[in-house]
Amino acid sequence: MPRPYPPVRLPDCLTTFTPIPHTCPIPPNVVGYIGGQLRDPPRFVLWRNALEITVQAPSRDHALDARVGPDDEDYEYQISEASMKRNAHWLEIIQSLLDRIEFGTTNWAYLIPNREGGYTITHKERPMPKVTCPLWAPLIFEDEIQFTVWGTKWDRRGIWNGKEIDVLFATDETRFSYLDTTMRRMRAISGMDLTYEVYGHLVRKDGTVVGLVTEAAWGRPIKSSDRALIYQTAARLQSRGWVYFGSLHNHFLIAGGKVRLIEPSALKFYSKDDTERLYSDAERFHWWALNKLFWEFENYGPFGNVRLPQPRFTASFSNSNLVIPPPSPERPLGGMFIHIPSYFRTMRVRPWPDYPENYPQQRDTEDRKIQTMKHCR
Incomplete structure (x- = not known):
């Protein structure tokens, strides 16, 4: 075994299991950013009043942004840095175009450059694959669930019939394949008492299967x-x-x-x-x-070499400030609802001007997190 690195204390926000809230943290009529895809093409999943849409931004070769060559040991890290900064840049542009996003009309929209040097939003329905695993549990309709936690765009928690639940939610082609595999594996080992109870298959009004609903995971990490x-x-x-x-x-x-x-x-x-x-x-x-x-x-230590809990277990809206930009005549309810420490700190970029920096006390902790991530590449 290799010699251990000097111990690095992981931020509590990455390791502390948090309770599941019973109400949605995103206010009515406000757009929330609930997750996305960092790799090309960048994708941003937005939410408003329980309606979702994925906005896809233009692709970019982030190798063009690297300050060193492919043979340098920091090359991959610089590529990652460049892609995160580009991600924040696209999200800022999308925020400026929120008024042009039509929730409930299509499942997909594209951020397209225009002739004036800016961008516009184009809506287009994107066909999604269907799961091939035979259904083997009750059907639960999407509008029966109140989502209250987004660990990632597909890894969610919430409330159904008064019960706390975990939901594997398919938002794109990759996640539909992942959902299909999970359904098959859960069914195959159902008699081994190794998983949490399955409550049902999550379906839309047209019968499309988009998720798997289970008992909310509970317990403790192994030691x-x-x-x-x-x-x-x-x-x-x-x-x-x-x-x-x-x-x-x-x-x-x-x-x-x-x-x-x-x-x-x-x-x-x-x-x-x-x-x-x-x-x-x-x-x-x-x-x-x-x-x-x-x-x-x-x-x-208790989480090994940064073997962290899954994001849905530690995602917390109640323990950190959530900033909605000030209202304007064009947007009376303010801008986009973003989990500030989770997004801007993870992207390692400063918040945009209308998202005030309220977290100087967290900078040291986040810097240690960044060093830990570099340490364990």
Whole structure:
């Protein structure tokens, strides 16, 4: 095993599990930015009054923004920095065009350069793939759910029939494939008592399946004393032909003394004719990975080498200020609703002029987070 890096204290906002609010944090009639895609083409998912639309910005070769060549050790980091700054730039432009976005008319819109040197919004419905997994749980309609947490655009939490829930929500082609895989894996291991209860398939009014609704994950992260329990779980999976590729990423929780797999899509099944591959992959993704993970717990701390909880578990709107830009004659309800520490700090850019900087006390913590991320590249 490599020598450990000097311990770095992770910000509490990345490791503290937060309760699920029972009301939507985005005020009525205000546009909220709930997630997106950093890589090209950049995409921004916006929300207003429970209606969503994805705005796609122009692509760009971020290698053009790097100040060093591909052989430099900081090249990938600079590419990442450039893409984050470009992301913030596009979102600022989109904010200036909010009045031209028509929620509820299409699922997609495009940010298009115009002849005057600015940009315009063009709406166009984007066909989405359909899941191929047969439905095996009750149907839950989209308007029955109140979303209150967005860890990412697809990883959500909320309330349904008074129950706290987690929702895997498909917003694009990649996530529909991810949803399909998750549905199949959850059904296949349903008798092994390794996942949270499935409440139903999330569907739109036209019957399109767009998500999977489960009991909200609860419990605690695993720790060094859980080694035997986790190893027993891995052995049981392997004995039934499964390998869990989420082991090294610490994608486990302990709930009521039982192991819960929080990334079912990371499961892979091997037929009886493929036992050699099963043993080979299990050796790497179970036993080597778990040995490394528990070694990290002992040498780095409770989250190993930055094996962080999934964003939906730590996303918090109640513990940080949320700034809506001041109203104007053109936009009487103000501009875009953004989780300031989560967005501007993560993008490592200063907020736009109409988003006042209210977080000098967090700068040291965020700088440590950035150094940790660079440390563990």
